[in-house]
Amino acid sequence: xxxxxxxxxxxxxxxxxxxxxxxxxxxxxxxxxxxxxxxxxxxxxxxxxxxxxxxxxxxxxxxxxxxxxxxxxxxxxxxxxxxxxxxxxxxxxxxxxxxxxxxxxxxxxx
Amino acid sequence: xxxxxxxxxxxxxxxxxxxxxxxxxxxxxxxxxxxxxxxxxxxxxxxxxxxxxxxxxxxxxxxxxxxxxxxxxxxxxxxxxxxxxxxxxxxxxxxxxxxxxxxxxxxxxxxxxxx
Numbered sequence: 247x248x249x250x251x252x253x254x255x256x257x258x259x260x261x262x263x264x265x266x267x268x269x270x271x272x273x274x275x276x277x278x279x280x281x282x283x284x285x286x287x288x289x290x291x292x293x294x295x296x297x298x299x300x301x302x303x304x305x306x307x308x309x310x311x312x313x314x315x316x317x318x319x320x321x322x323x324x325x326x327x328x329x330x331x332x333x334x335x336x337x338x339x340x341x342x343x344x345x346x347x348x349x350x351x352x353x354x355x356x
Numbered sequence: 357x358x359x360x361x362x363x364x365x366x367x368x369x370x371x372x373x374x375x376x377x378x379x380x381x382x383x384x385x386x387x388x389x390x391x392x393x394x395x396x397x398x399x400x401x402x403x404x405x406x407x408x409x410x411x412x413x414x415x416x417x418x419x420x421x422x423x424x425x426x427x428x429x430x431x432x433x434x435x436x437x438x439x440x441x442x443x444x445x446x447x448x449x450x451x452x453x454x455x456x457x458x459x460x461x462x463x464x465x466x467x468x469x470x471x
Contacts (some may be wrong), residue, residue: 250398278457287463288362289401297457333398334428337457343414344460346398 248338252347269334272314360463379447386452388430
């Protein structure tokens, strides 16, 4: 069964304290790994797609990386406005569906 | 601006009542999806549609129904058969490339509660 697991479930950081979020997957024949940001009461906002091991994508203070078994979302010198739930997802089954992890709730304290 | 519009933002259902959630997109995307999100859980797929007049059940389709009469619209009906409908419902769309590896883009959701 395809699975996507995120850790930690929750993370509290001081402003400027860099860290990483983990997304491990057991999807056979990976056809992409997606990262999203979700604010309370809103829909997920697309951040990155990674297609192959070794690939990296960056956007402001965020950098996503991919290996054969997991993906990391690195947050460098975070600010309070980076507080959100970060979701990762991978195509599964017939590849028409996305399997989502349960997310990491990030809180950045001023 | 292109995007996905869900309405209403909040919805209340009485016992035995069917309710319909609206989802409209102007991104010219072929594929559309409905997810349910419960606190502390990931998104779970209810139904998806790759083309007009065609749709498939997702992992938790029981108690729900959909239609896809127009490319830009994919309404979801929560029927009285769905015994635990209280949740946050999200609609998404994507370009249908045939490879399933294009990102999905989401609306801002409808929160459904039971009266």
